[in-house]
Amino acid sequence: MSCYRVAIWINEAFVPESGGGYSFLSQLVERIDNEDFGPEIEIYFVGFNLSVEFKKKTISFPFKKSFLYQKKVNFYHKFFGSSIPRKDIEQNYINTKNLLREHKIDIIFYPTPEVFIENYPYIIVNWDLGHRTTYAFPEIAMDGQWESRESHILKNLHKALLVCAESESGKNEIIKQYQLPEEKIVILPLFPSKIVNPIVEVQKPLWMNNHKKFFIYPAQFWAHKNHYNLILGFKDFVKENKDYILVLPGSDQGNRQYINSLIKELGLAQQIILPGFISDQELKWLYINSIGLVFPSLLGPTNMPILEAIALKCNVACSNLKGHIAMAGDLAIYFDPLEPLAIKQALDSLKDKAIDPIISKTNHQITAYSIENAIESFKNIMIKSISIRRTWGA
Helix, strand or coil: CCCEEEEEECCCCCCHHHCHHHHHHHHHHHHHHHCCCCCCEEEEEEEECCCCCCCCEEEEECCCCCHHHHHHHHHHHHHHCCCCCCHHHHHHHHHHHHHHHHCCCCEEEECCCCCCCCCCCEEEEECCCHHHHCCCCHHHHCCCHHHHHHHHHHHHHHHCCEEEECCHHHHHHHHHHHCCCHHHEEECCCCCCHHHCCCCCCCCCHHHCCCCCEEECCCCECHHHCHHHHHHHHHHHHCCCCCCEEECCCCECCCHHHHHHHHHHCCCCCCEECCCCCCHHHHHHHHHHCCEEEECCCCCCCCHHHHHHHHCCCCEEEECCHHHHHHHHHHCEEECCCCHHHHHHHHHHHHHCCCCHHHHCCCCHHHHCCHHHHHHHHHHHHHHHHHHHCCCCC
């Protein structure tokens, strides 16, 4: 029997500023590219107009838009107030599906929660169900975001051959929210980014000056990242600890100006630093030299910075999400993320906490969250999918 051909779909729209999603994608893809999957499984990297080079076989599908067709669409919208199907774009997907069949690709693996080719067998990664599992933040609930997420996730999960969750907590959320059969959901564990690797050097940010006592919260400026309550908690903390600062690196996603205004209003401009997007080398230095990571995010199930901090022996205080507790266990301090007083108390605890020696224990649940385990899981997932996919032909 011929080898099982798996196409790893590469979406080049993902950039480093995307945060944890990019870190997960880039590292997983790199390891897949360097891994030997034996004679039974053949890996291809595929995508539209690919510019990235890989060691394994690559198929770049052309994606073209017709200028004349765009003018036609604009005309109908302007004079008739209606839209017409973009047949020029639809043709790209039809052509791609035909090319996948020509190359005898058995299944597509989407390492991000997006499906690009309809009605072609696929396995998909699901990161979160935030629009259902947390509060109605603008980025997941307003201006059509809830409807868009619900429509895509509902369809993508149910039409997938298998669904990859990043943790048991994530798996349980999928079962609860979308009633998928348990055996259809497999675990592809989350893992820390490359900065935990010794090959990534440590570089002190120039803007840190001589600050010695600081907390760090690396997060993009979304509402669900909950900078607001963290800052209120920090305000109470610095009343008694005036020589501490809070460092909030991360790219703006529409909420930075509001948070910056809050900082100025509370008179904390000298004690809170917003450096924007920073390099891995700078982030690594911040982890290693900080008093601790404080992570008040309201969206789970799990989050990569917690893994990074623990791997770099940085103390952690984080929101008491079920996924966080299941992942980090007794390696973190937990708090109610909507209670500034609880956050203040967590900062007090971080200030006085020594690095826990349990970090070195090999039997702790945190050790399951590694790139090595993720690659092993990926292999097992592909092998499991063979017996399902080969119940029908092309």
